Amino acid sequence: MIRINMEYKLKELGIFETGSTLIKKIGNFPAFGGNGIITYVNKWNVDEDAIIIGRVGANCGCVNITNKKSFVTDNALIFKPKEKNMARFYFYFLLHLNLNKFHIGSSQPLLTQGILGNIKINIPSLNKCQKISKILDNIDNQIERNNSMVQKLQSFEQALIFSKKWGANYAC
Template sequence: MNLTEVYLEDVISFFNGKAPSQLKNGEYKIYGSNGIIGNSDSFNHENAIIIGRVGAYCGSIEICNNKFWASDNTIVVKTNNNNNLKYFYYLLGEFPLRNFAGGSAQPLLTQAILKKIKIKIPPLPIQQKIADILSKYDDLIENNRRRIELLERSARLLYKEWFVRLRFPGHEHTPIIDGIPEGWERLKLGEVLTLQRGFDLPSAKRTHGQYPIFASTGINGYHEKAKVQAPGIVTGRSGSLGKVMYIAEDFWPLNTTLYVKDFIKVDAVFALHLLENLHLEQYNSGAAVPTLNRNDIHKIKVLCPSCTLKSLFLAFANPIYTQIHFLDRYNQKLKQARDILLPKLMNGEIEV
């Protein structure tokens, strides 16, 4: 494959993002350095690549084919007519942009730095072919992600209908005793399940393996050993609060999380929805760093429905989460295959 060495400024244009006046529930996505951070009723770019400019996500890459707002933590990239935008999205995503960052207190990328980076690119027809091949993987991944969202939404809607709005099967004929439906219990959360702090696992002591490591916001890596058997529930303890995650495989919860150690009166799927609807972020007890105290959380009063009603719900919800796990694993394999293929296409090892 014939590759030409060029400076980035020769083939693409750069634009600094701008702070949105305020976050609104508009139709246009707002991109920060860590991806989508909200919505706006106005836009400042469309059909472009978004590069994280500063901080922990410096050098991160996103692409949006629609109109969007790029915040001041980003740099926007657009290609000229002789180059393919999607190709450059994959190329820059593979390129170690963060290694070029300056800044003393925190990493910082500027237009001046980016413009003088040298890259090797093929002619436009080859760019288009490479982008088309890699896009097929991403299209499948995105389709599965949307299916997962719809499945999760259906389970959440049913849970809220039955156990929040109390419109469960037979509710019309169920007596209300002491303010709750007959057969239900009002209990402390600690009587329904037990939350436990996760485990330390410094990066230096990690050995890559098959078991996911969970931080407060999601998967943080993989390790050769698991600490907790599936199915499991994890939520943020320190730093980021409120997200509740269902885990269908053995895992390692980090010490920035709380995990359900004992499912006393509910199973994992029911516990997921129960904790989600508590909106745990409102119980922050930290000053400088958001923190959940499990002892405080255990004292929260919750409603525990009858065993029959929980069984009816799980008969609907458990197959949903089995399918979600299958789609999630399929997406992991697609990402692995794409990431193996990507550098080989870029350097010409695989001809197109």
């Protein structure tokens, strides 16, 4: 049980695991590499709330979250919170940290379970954690909607440019 307003190391709040070698069979389960979803496969190695952290390469420290059956490759670490209702809070906390700055190595940057496990976090009340997560979820959702609108507008813009280039007349 987590006590509020106490400082914990991440390794006290959950379990770290390393992903598995990527299988090549196409399926319906998202497969996460070190930087996010890379394909969809027919097997899964995560079936619960989990935070996925890129562990190797220039972009190590990239943070993703899943709440469904997924496959995580060996280019990423999996953090499974002991308290399932805290996954989103931990996700946003880790996202905020810019984990890449904790890497070791220069030619091939690397994050290890040991490095991540020793990161300290102060836990506010469960109510505050949930409020923070909800606010940040709402912001992320709005960003997604805005990005979608930008893509649609850019497509519309390209259609107009193309139509004018080839001499079509539109009352715009």
